[in-house]
Amino acid sequence: MPASYNKIWIHAIYATKDRQPLIWENVEQVIYDHMKGQLLEMNCPVRIINGMREHVHLLFLLNPQVALTDVLKQVKGNTSHWINEKDITKEKFAWQGGYAAYSVSESQLEKVYQYILNQKQHHGKKSFAEEYEEFIKVHGFNPE
Numbered sequence: 001m002p003a004s005y006n007k008i009w010i011h012a013i014y015a016t017k018d019r020q021p022l023i024w025e026n027v028e029q030v031i032y033d034h035m036k037g038q039l040l041e042m043n044c045p046v047r048i049i050n051g052m053r054e055h056v057h058l059l060f061l062l063n064p065q066v067a068l069t070d071v072l073k074q075v076k077g078n079t080s081h082w083i084n085e086k087d088i089t090k091e092k093f094a095w096q097g098g099y100a101a102y103s104v105s106e107s108q109l110e111k112v113y114q115y116i117l118n119q120k121q122h123h124g125k126k127s128f129a130e131e132y133e134e135f136i137k138v139h140g141f142n143p144e
Helices: 025-041 068-085 106-117 128-138
Strands: 009-015 046-052 055-061 100-104
Touching (some): 009 068, 009 106, 025 046, 025 055, 055 106
Antiparallel strands (some): 009 055, 009 100
C-alpha cells in the first residue's frame, strides 16, 4: 500500500478520585468542552463526551502518532489542573489514576454514541459501580 490508514475509535471511561460526585450539571459542559479542547490539541477528533457526577465517557479518534496512555494522561492531568486553577468545583478536583478504554468498530459507533449521549437515563437504572463491573466482565478483564 502506498499510504497508511488509521481510524481507531476509542471509548474511554474514567472516574473522579474515590468516585466523588464532583461534576455537577452546572459545570459539566465547561469541563467536557475543556477535555474536548485537550483532545483536539493532540489531533484526536471527538465524537462525544458525557457522563455523570463521578465519571466520564469519551468517544474519540485516536491520533496514530500518540499512545493512548499519553492522550489520557494529558487530558486527565490538564483538566484536573485547570478545574482547580479556575475553581470550577467547590472541592479539590482529581481523577482516579486508572481508566478503561476500548476500541469501537465503525459498525458499533452509533450505538456507543447513543449510549454515551444517554448517560443520565442509563444511570437512572444502573449505578456506575454496576456499569464498571459489567464492562470489565464483557471485555474479559480481571481487575486487580
